[in-house]
Every structure is written in C-alpha cells, then in structure tokens.
Amino acid sequence: MALEEARAAGERGEVPIGAVVVIDGIAVSRSGNRTRERNDVTAHAEIAAIRLACEALGQERLAGADLYVTLEPCTMCSAAISFARIRRLYYGAEDPKGGAVDNGVRFYAQPTCHHAPEVYSGFNEVQSAEILRTFFSQKREAL
Numbered sequence: 001m002a003l004e005e006a007r008a009a010g011e012r013g014e015v016p017i018g019a020v021v022v023i024d025g026i027a028v029s030r031s032g033n034r035t036r037e038r039n040d041v042t043a044h045a046e047i048a049a050i051r052l053a054c055e056a057l058g059q060e061r062l063a064g065a066d067l068y069v070t071l072e073p074c075t076m077c078s079a080a081i082s083f084a085r086i087r088r089l090y091y092g093a094e095d096p097k098g099g100a101v102d103n104g105v106r107f108y109a110q111p112t113c114h115h116a117p118e119v120y121s122g123f124n125e126v127q128s129a130e131i132l133r134t135f136f137s138q139k140r141e142a143l
Contacts, residue, residue: 002092003127005032005045006070010135012037017132019045019069021053021062021086028065029053045069046077050084061085070128072099072121078107082115089117092128 005018009032020030029052034043046069053062066088067081072095081089091101100107101119108116 001027001030002045002068002070003124003131005030006128006131009033009045010131015132016135017045017069017071019049019067021049022066022068023053023057023062023064028056042076044074044077046073047080050080050086054084063087066090067117068123070124071095071132072101072103074098075100075105075107081117082108082113085115086117088120090120090123092122092124093132094121094125 001020002018005020006016009018010016014033014036016032018032021028029049031045031048031052033045034048035041046067049067050062053065054060061084063085065086067086068090070092072091072093073081078100089101094102096103098104102121107113108119
C-alpha cells in the first residue's frame with residue numbers, strides 16, 4: 001500500500017513517498033506526499049498518514065500502531081512519529097542526505113527523544129528506491 005501511495009504521489013508531481021498506518025493488521029490510514037498539492041511543507045506522507053489515523057480513531061496518539069513508509073523519515077517526520085507514540089517504524093530505502101533515523105541526526109538515539117519506535121529498515125527497499133530514482137530521472141530529462 002505504501003508503494004501504491006508513493007506511485008500515486010509521483011503521478012501528482014509530488015516526491016513519490018508513501019506511508020501507511022496499521023493497527024492490529026488493519027490499515028487505518030494511508031497517504032503519499034502532498035506538499036505541493038496543499039502548499040504545505042509539513043504534508044509529508046508520514047505526517048499525512050498520522051493525521052488521518054488520529055482523525056479516524058478520534059485520538060492524538062497511536063500507541064500500538066505500526067507505520068510503513070517507503071523512505072527513511074526526515075527529522076520532522078521522525079519527531080511526529082515519536083510524538084504520536086508509533087510502536088514500530090518500517091521503512092524502505094535509506095536517505096543518506098535527508099534521513100534522520102539511521103542517517104543524519106539519528107533522532108531516536110538522542111537523549112531528548114521521549115519515545116523511540118522499534119525500527120526496521122529495508123522493506124521493499126529496491127522498489128522504493130527505484131520509484132524515487134525514476135521520478136527524479138524523469139524530472140532531469142524534462143529540463
């Protein structure tokens with residue numbers, strides 16, 4: 001589902017990243033990046049999916065939820081994941097430049113981080129990376 005959301009985001013001209021919130025094996029919400037569509041720098045796939053899940057469940061926290069995302073979350077999204085109390089984070093491709101989980105600031109390893117999810121990387125890594133590579137290659141060709 002996250003890969004589907006990433007592809008749909010790319011078709012809308014967004015950076016193709018997708019996210020899905022799952023509780024007890026049921027997808028509660030899903031979204032792709034919507035920053036351009038909404039003119040909102042915070043409308044990353046992870047944050048959009050977290051917002052939708054909170055709204056659907058009528059609560060501000062998602063304890064017991066798992067988040068699947070196609071790219072390693074940035075610092076902003078890592079913080080949102082922490083504040084939402086997401087139980088497990090599964091991500092596809094690493095992001096050496098903008099990632100904040102296993103790269104960059106390593107947000108969850110900081111002593112100021114109040115909640116760190118269990119993190120599992122490499123899920124559908126090849127497909128996730130290929131979606132991004134194709135998107136940016138097409139952008140460069142269009143120039």
